[in-house]
Amino acid sequence: MPSHHPSEEMLMDYAAGSLAEAPALLVATHLALCPECRHRVSAFEALGGVLLEELSPAPLGAEALDAVLARLDDPAALEPPPRTPRATVTAAPATPPRPAPLLPEPLRSYAGGDPDTIAWRRVIGGIEEHVLPVARTDFKACLYRIAPGVVVPRHTHGRSEMLLVLEGAVRDRGMRFGRGDVSFADGGIDHSPAAEPERPCICLAVLDGPLRLTGPIGRWLNRFVKL
Amino acid sequence: MSDTRSDEGRAPNDLLLAVARGGDRAAFSALFRHFAPRLKAYLTRLGAEGALADELVQEVMLTVWRRAGDFDPAQASAATWIFTIARNRRIDGLRREARPEIDPSDPALVPGAPEAADRAIETSQDTARLHAAIAGLPGEQSELLRLAYYEDQPHSAIAERTGLPLGTVKSRLRLALGRLRRTLVDE
Incomplete structure (x- = not known):
């Protein structure tokens, strides 16, 4: 189980629906790996339900109910498909049973597969990235x-x-961050994370605003590298 | 509500289960009369105006009708379940973004401890306690809670909007959440 979690505020913003798509992708992927945080998000959704009950009702047009009743059996009014492509839900185990994918949903659909099947672009020596499609351009979401x-x-x-x-x-x-752990670095933090020496590290990064290298070589690299 | 039909007095959970079991239109109408005006208030506060708010309310209620079979009273109350549908509809309809969510059948999902069989009773008690706990919060704390749920703004934007330092917004919300949690855990 993960030991570094998203902040309580971030879980609440996710449950309330006010988190932008990129950080919501990170939270949802953490949730797939963390039953404890799934439980917290359920509690925040329950709070949303209670607050909905407490809202002062706003009257609808008199014909609103009849309009909905008339549409109940309308096959043309099917729901819009979810924007994120869903993985197939067939639970039947293949023979021989394959290991579970490395990337949980919803991340796997955003990436278009697992790390061994997707395309990587070299950033600088030892670091590759795979950019993920999110709606807003003031965030960047990518796999490193x-x-x-x-x-x-x-x-x-x-x-x-x-x-x-x-x-x-x-x-x-x-600190050490393993599978499922979330590390948060605020604007002012000057840091230099390192992969452990035993094996490669794959992580989802969500960047809010541009990244600036601050070491002497990094300042020089800034001119060439778009992290 | 001045309607005196017997369905109006039934608890939302029972109404939703009746819809799930047999496509009960009377139960659905009672659910609509209870939730649609609240959904309209919710969507209006989040920026849907006039006819758009009415249209989104209708779509949310249609989804309630079609997906009623997925409702599990052991997991959530009817109000909570309908809240999540409305939340996702407005992210899609008002913000034009996808809503990233887990896939419960994903083989990579780490399963949690199985839910206890009496969880549905707990859920309804939780709901009653949450109502009471919110009513007991100081005004400044409950107002921030509402901003967090009814304004399409993360915490940092609430701080800008209210003119309060971000630290104050976070500490007030933490106080509010702490009180709510004690209500749910200790009683």
Whole structure:
């Protein structure tokens, strides 16, 4: 079970529906790996239900109910399909049983597959990325694959960086982040996370605002690298 | 509600289960009369105006009708379940974004402990306690809770809007959540 979780505020914003798509993708992927946080989100949804009950009713047009009743059996008024492609839900085990995918949903659909089947782009030595499609351009969501032992150059952030580790582990600011763990770096934090030496690390990163490298070499690299 | 039909007095959970079991139109109409005006208030506060709010309410209630079979009273109250449908509809309809969610049948999902059989009773008691707990919160705390749910804004934007420092918004919400949690855990 993960030991570093999204903040309580972030879980609440996810339950309330006010979190933008990119951070919501990170929270939902953490939820797939963390039953404890799923429970917390359910409690925040229950709060949403109670607050809905307490709203002062706003009258609808007199014909609203009749209009809905007339549409109940209307086959043309089917629901819009969900915007995220859903993985097939067939639960029948293949023979021989295949191992569970590395990336849980909803992340796997956003990435278009597991890390061994998707395309990676080299960023700098030892770091590759796979950019994920999200609606808003003020956020960036991507997968990073960091080679064993590689240290990400020291950097700060325009606003914030969230990482969710999916394979391997990252050491940052004296802490260890393994599968399912969330690391949050605020705008002012100057840090340089490192992949553990045993194996590559794959993580989901959500960046809010541009990233700036701050070490002497990093400042020079800023001109060439778009992280 | 001045309607005196017998369905109007039934609890929303029972009405929703009646819809799920047999496509009970009278039960659905009672659910509509109870929830549609609240859904309209919710969607209006989130920026849906006039005819658009009415249209979104109708779509939410149609989804309630079609998916009633998925409702599980052991997991959530009717109000909570309908809230999540309205929330997803407005993210899609008002913000034009996808709503990333887990897939409960995903083989990569880490399963939780199985729910206890008496969970449905707990859920309804939780709901009653939550109502009481919210009513007992200081005004400044309950107002922030409402902003968090009825304004399409994360915490940082609420801080900007209310002119309160972000730390104050977070600490007031933490106080509110702490009180709500004690209500649910300790009683």
